[in-house]
Amino acid sequence: MGDHLRYKLxxxxxxxxxxxxxxxxxxxxxxxxxxxxxxxxxxxxIDRAGNSQVLEMDKFSIMRRCELPARDLRLLDPLFVYPSxxxxxxxxxxxxxxxIRCIITADEVLLLNSxxxxxxxxxxxLQRRLMPRMTSSSSxxxxxxxxxxxxxxxxxxxxxxxxxxxxxxLEVALESACTYLDTQATELxxxxxxxxxxxxxxxxxxxxxxxxxxxxxxVALTRRVQKVRDExxxxxxxxxxxxxxxxxxxxxxxxxxxxxxxxxASVSAPVSPVGSPPxxxxxxxxxxxxxxxxxxxxPPGSDSETERVEELEMLLEAYFVVIDGTLNKLTSLKEYIxxxxxxINIQLDNVRNQLIxxxxxxxxxxxxxxxxxVIAGVFGMNIQIDLFDEPRAFxxxxxxxxxxxxxxxxxxxxxxxxxxxLSL
Numbered sequence: 001m002g003d004h005l006r007y008k009l010x011x012x013x014x015x016x017x018x019x020x021x022x023x024x025x026x027x028x029x030x031x032x033x034x035x036x037x038x039x040x041x042x043x044x045x046i047d048r049a050g051n052s053q054v055l056e057m058d059k060f061s062i063m064r065r066c067e068l069p070a071r072d073l074r075l076l077d078p079l080f081v082y083p084s085x086x087x088x089x090x091x092x093x094x095x096x097x098x099x100i101r102c103i104i105t106a107d108e109v110l111l112l113n114s115x116x117x118x119x120x121x122x123x124x125x126l127q128r129r130l131m132p133r134m135t136s137s138s139s140x141x142x143x144x145x146x147x148x149x150x151x152x153x154x155x156x157x158x159x160x161x162x163x164x165x166x167x168x169x170l171e172v173a174l175e176s177a178c179t180y181l182d183t184q185a186t187e188l189x190x191x192x193x194x195x196x197x198x199x200x201x202x203x204x205x206x207x208x209x210x211x212x213x214x215x216x217x218x219v220a221l222t223r224r225v226q227k228v229r230d231e232x233x234x235x236x237x238x239x240x241x242x243x244x245x246x247x248x249x250x251x252x253x254x255x256x257x258x259x260x261x262x263x264x265a266s267v268s269a270p271v272s273p274v275g276s277p278p279x280x281x282x283x284x285x286x287x288x289x290x291x292x293x294x295x296x297x298x299p300p301g302s303d304s305e306t307e308r309v310e311e312l313e314m315l316l317e318a319y320f321v322v323i324d325g326t327l328n329k330l331t332s333l334k335e336y337i338x339x340x341x342x343x344i345n346i347q348l349d350n351v352r353n354q355l356i357x358x359x360x361x362x363x364x365x366x367x368x369x370x371x372x373x374v375i376a377g378v379f380g381m382n383i384q385i386d387l388f389d390e391p392r393a394f395x396x397x398x399x400x401x402x403x404x405x406x407x408x409x410x411x412x413x414x415x416x417x418x419x420x421x422l423s424l
């Protein structure tokens with residue numbers, strides 16, 4: 001027994017994998033699991049010139065590329081349903097408007113690749129708006145070189161109407177979302193009015209079920225339209241959030257500040273004694289530093305920033321009016337449905353009142369007929385009285401009972417009418 005135990009211990013000590021812990025997920029491809037967990041998705045990239053290409057990137061690459069946190073990318077995940085959102089970050093704008101889920105930077109737009117009609121329409125519309133600008137700018141420069149100063153008015157107007165790249169992409173996204181919601185509202189409106197008219201003319205279970213489905217769709221669509229409207233209104237009310245969306249301007253400020261630092265470094269470098277006097281170097285250095293500070297920081301209450309915020313505010317206000325019109329359309333439809341329901345309830349109440357009145361008349365008539373039953377029960381007893389011997393007694397009793405019953409019935413009807421229980 002002791003030799004056998006000694007042999008087992010020696011065999012366990014000599015085995016190389018006896019002391020190693022067993023893997024937690026034995027038999028699982030952990031590397032493949034990690035690759036699948038990275039969430040590689042297809043993105044459509046659109047640059048400033050309108051060129052598009054399809055990229056395969058995971059969320060970590062998107063986070064490093066756009067400098068966005070993971071919670072912002074979660075809003076763009078097509079596997080989850082999030083309400084419409086517009087977020088302005090340091091170097092990107094996160095857009096989640098119905099079918100349009102994209103990331104807008106100062107140089108490109110990263111759009112989740114999809115076969116949805118509105119996504120493809122967004123890509124084509126954005127390319128159409130970007131490419132003519134490149135051609136029109138070159139053609140306007142040629143015209144200006146040919147005719148001299150006659151095109152200053154046109155160049156000034158085009159420069160005044162020019163928007164940064166991120167605002168053009170945001171405008172197309174807002175237009176696509178508003179068009180999509182307005183189209184759904186119009187289709188629902190065209191489908192709802194005939195169904196409501198059919199329900200008004202004929203109250204049936206089928207028509208009531210159709211109206212119930214329409215009302216549930218109306219509530220869901222109204223909630224989505226209200227969310228888009230609230231997002232636009234929130235941006236219009238907060239100047240800080242609108243200032244965060246000026247990505248091109250912030251990029252130019254950062255590049256200007258880096259340029260001023262390079263100029264400062266070149267000016268402060270040692271030069272030969274034959275160069276400019278020290279006072280001129282100091283003046284140029286101060287001038288360059290002040291230029292860099294002006295490019296990097298601007299006071300929040302400056303007129304230029306106010307005008308820029310007003311520019312974005314006017315853009316948002318235009319689509320706020322559009323989405324508010326869609327919301328008013330849905331509100332009018334909801335009021336029409338409520339009016340139809342009130343009309344149906346009034347009709348049902350009227351029918352219910354008529355049934356109650358008819359039941360009241362039947363109850364009164366039953367009471368009158370019961371009087372005849374009481375008389376017949378009394379005279380049907382096996383009792384000998386003198387009235388049975390009269391040959392015309394039955395006729396007079398029948399006539400008297402009928403007249404008394406009719407009189408009682410008319411008395412009840414007049415009483416009910418006086419109490420406004422009957423509308424006869």
